[in-house]
Amino acid sequence: xxxxxxxxxxxxxxxxxxxxxxxxxxxxxxxxxxxxxxxxxxxxxxxxxxxxxxxxxxxxxxxxxxxxxxxxxxxxxxxxxxxxxxxxxxxxxxxxxxxxxxxxxxxxxxxxxxxxxxxxxxxxxxxxxxxxxxxxxxxxxxxxxxxxxxxxxxxxxxxxxxxxxxxxxxxxxxxxxxxxxxxxxxxxxxxxxxxxxxxxxxxxxxxxxxxxxxxxxxxxxxxxxxxxxxxxxxxxxxxxxxxxxxxxxxxxxxxxxxxxxxxxxxxxxxxxxxxxxxxxxxxxxxxxxxxxxxxxxxxxxxxxx
Amino acid sequence: xxxxxxxxxxxxxxxxxxxxxxxxxxxxxxxxxxxxxxxxxxxxxxxxxxxxxxxxxxxxxxxxxxxxxxxxxxxxxxxxxxxxxxxxxxxxxxxxxxxxxxxxxxxxxxxxxxxxxxxxxxxxxxxxxxxxxxxxxxxxxxxxxxxxxxxxxxxxxxxxxxxxxxxxxxxxxxxxxxxxxxxxxxxxxxxxxxxxxxxxxxxxxxxxxxxxxxxxxxxxxxxxxxxxxxxxxxxxxxxxxxxxxxxxxxxxxxxxxxxxxxxxxxxxxxxxxxxxxxxxxxxxxxxxxxxxxxxxxxxxxxxxx
Numbered sequence: 001x002x003x004x005x006x007x008x009x010x011x012x013x014x015x016x017x018x019x020x021x022x023x024x025x026x027x028x029x030x031x032x033x034x035x036x037x038x039x040x041x042x043x044x045x046x047x048x049x050x051x052x053x054x055x056x057x058x059x060x061x062x063x064x065x066x067x068x069x070x071x072x073x074x075x076x077x078x079x080x081x082x083x084x085x086x087x088x089x090x091x092x093x094x095x096x097x098x099x100x101x102x103x104x105x106x107x108x109x110x111x112x113x114x115x116x117x118x119x120x121x122x123x124x125x126x127x128x129x130x131x132x133x134x135x136x137x138x139x140x141x142x143x144x145x146x147x148x149x150x151x152x153x154x155x156x157x158x159x160x161x162x163x164x165x166x167x168x169x170x171x172x173x174x175x176x177x178x179x180x181x182x183x184x185x186x187x188x189x190x191x192x193x194x195x196x197x198x199x200x201x202x203x204x205x206x207x208x209x210x211x212x213x214x215x216x217x218x219x220x221x222x223x224x225x226x227x228x229x230x231x232x233x234x235x236x237x238x239x240x241x242x243x244x245x246x247x248x249x250x251x252x253x254x255x256x257x258x259x260x261x262x263x264x265x266x267x268x269x270x271x272x273x274x275x276x277x278x279x280x281x282x283x284x285x286x287x288x289x290x291x292x293x294x295x296x297x298x299x300x301x302x303x304x305x
Numbered sequence: 306x307x308x309x310x311x312x313x314x315x316x317x318x319x320x321x322x323x324x325x326x327x328x329x330x331x332x333x334x335x336x337x338x339x340x341x342x343x344x345x346x347x348x349x350x351x352x353x354x355x356x357x358x359x360x361x362x363x364x365x366x367x368x369x370x371x372x373x374x375x376x377x378x379x380x381x382x383x384x385x386x387x388x389x390x391x392x393x394x395x396x397x398x399x400x401x402x403x404x405x406x407x408x409x410x411x412x413x414x415x416x417x418x419x420x421x422x423x424x425x426x427x428x429x430x431x432x433x434x435x436x437x438x439x440x441x442x443x444x445x446x447x448x449x450x451x452x453x454x455x456x457x458x459x460x461x462x463x464x465x466x467x468x469x470x471x472x473x474x475x476x477x478x479x480x481x482x483x484x485x486x487x488x489x490x491x492x493x494x495x496x497x498x499x500x501x502x503x504x505x506x507x508x509x510x511x512x513x514x515x516x517x518x519x520x521x522x523x524x525x526x527x528x529x530x531x532x533x534x535x536x537x538x539x540x541x542x543x544x545x546x547x548x549x550x551x552x553x554x555x556x557x558x559x560x561x562x563x564x565x566x567x568x569x570x571x572x573x574x575x576x577x578x579x580x581x582x583x584x585x586x587x588x589x590x591x592x593x594x595x596x597x598x599x600x601x602x603x604x605x606x607x608x609x610x
Contacts, residue, residue, distance in 0.1 A: 017505075018505070018509070019502065019505075020502045020506075021502065021505060021509055022509065150506070150509050150510065150513060151506065152506040152509065152510035152522075152525065152526060153503070153506055153507075153525075158510070160510060160513050160522060162513055187498060189497060189498050190495045190496065190497060190498065191495065191496060191497075191498050191501055192494060192495060192496075193493065193494050193495065193496050193531075194494075196496055196505075196531075197325045197326065198458070199501070200322075200324075200326060200501075200505045201326045201455070201456065201457040201458055202457065202458075203505045203509050204323070204326055204327065204455050204457065204508050204509065204512045205455065205457035205463070205465060206509075207509045207512045207516075208465055208516065211512075211513065211516045211517075217457075217465060220457065220463060221457060226501075
């Protein structure tokens with residue numbers, strides 16, 4: 001096989017109380033990528049969209065991920081990637097992760113799957129490092145593996161897939177810019193032990209709720225007293241959207257990644273659509289441009305098409 | 306029915322990374338208690354052991370728990386409790402929790418189970434407040450419910466039973482005194498966010514490992530970078546016992562409650578016995594008196610005999 005096309009899904013990291021450790025993949029939106037093997041040790045990048053992303057491999061997220069893979073390959077080969085991005089860079093739903101993870105999963109398919117999924121996550125993390133300055137796995141892990149993933153540890157990398165019940169996801173992306181680096185800088189480096197205890201109770205509750213498929217427990221556990229109070233001030237109407245979404249029946253939700261997108265989880269599609277209405281109404285009222293998605297948690301991760 | 310006898314098990318709180326939220330019940334040791342209904346609104350206490358615990362209800366852990374229950378009872382009744390404690394007070398394996406939980410479970414049995422398990426945990430928490438100054442549920446919850454329990458939140462109380470695989474437990478109780486209040490005082494009230502993130506990754510991993518019955522994951526997740534480094538200095542030979550126990554095959558372990566007991570989890574009884582040998586050897590070497598137990602996680606909690 002000389003070329004393969006994949007769909008790489010958007011992902012939500014920092015699942016409320018699961019800051020830096022929990023993430024999940026979405027059914028929509030997806031980036032489309034086609035990867036070909038070439039007979040030269042280099043990465044060629046072709047962008048078929050309007051995002052004006054770099055085409056020099058070392059400056060491109062997918063390029064850097066493939067270069068990390070190429071370091072572990074002895075043969076005289078390289079890759080050409082042709083990308084049509086649908087996941088807007090900077091939206092907070094794993095745009096860079098989709099580029100990095102999609103590229104390495106596709107390339108591995110062309111190499112008869114010589115690398116493990118954990119290897120692929122590690123390669124993709126190099127792309128994340130270029131995008132955000134930190135080598136984190138909480139978007140690339142669910143992008144590669146699908147479903148809900150736990151990154152127990154970054155070093156050594158330890159990723160666990162968690163069982164979960166059917167969950168509908170409503171996303172709103174307000175068209176403002178929140179840089180990941182800024183969102184990181186405003187976080188306090190020290191936190192109160194009592195807040196940390198509350199947080200780990202919620203994380204344990206969320207993991208147990210997902211695995212038991214207990215929607216009530218999931219809902220009670222979707223609480224973040226550490227990160228959200230600081231970061232949410234960067235996102236217009238955050239508190240109001242969250243409160244009204246829960247009134248509309250959402251189980252809960254919060255900031256997607258480092259924002260500015262907000263996500264809400266619901267048990268039914270009907271509720272997820274009501275939540276979309278809440279989001280639309282709030283941003284229309286203040287005349288802020290936005291996109292919304294009503295979708296589900298995607299069990300498969302990057303898929304070959 | 307006018308009287309009932311129960312066995313109330315020892316419990317381990319603060320399950321390594323699960324500080325203040327995770328706990329489990331042991332098959333051994335147990336306190337024996339017999340509770341009778343009396344025709345007067347008072348609590349009478351008879352101690353059939355040598356621990357010299359108070360017999361005035363308001364100063365006795367079981368007495369306070371029963372007084373809390375009595376507040377929710379309209380009839381003109383009270384209880385007489387006769388206790389033979391086997392769980393040494395101050396050992397760090399839930400001695401006060403066994404007194405409080407045993408008393409209220411027995412009394413509830415005599416009242417045809419008019420109270421829920423969550424009610425009983427709340428009553429028993431009043432006893433814990435007398436014993437340690439804080440109204441915590443991480444020992445009384447597993448004592449009442451059995452198995453491994455998560456206290457997601459103390460206020461409002463939210464307790465979840467977690468599935469778990471067969472686990473053997475080795476306990477050593479070095480005969481030194483560590484007051485719960487002292488063990489609390491030495492904790493730092495502020496912690497580093499990066500350590501908290503590591504901790505919540507481990508807690509999520511431990512909950513997932515228990516529910517998936519994945520011994521490897523349980524073992525990797527039994528890590529505490531926040532509480533243990535501070536508290537373990539109060540316990541002689543802690544680091545050496547932990548290291549050698551893991552070398553002997555233990556999955557991991559740590560301080561039981563606020564100490565001084567140390568617990569280790571193993572997949573087989575044979576390993577749990579090797580671990581007991583490690584513990585004995587270490588304390589014999591420094592001529593420190595100690596007790597050991599090789600037991601299992603108890604699925605039932607307080608049992609009627």
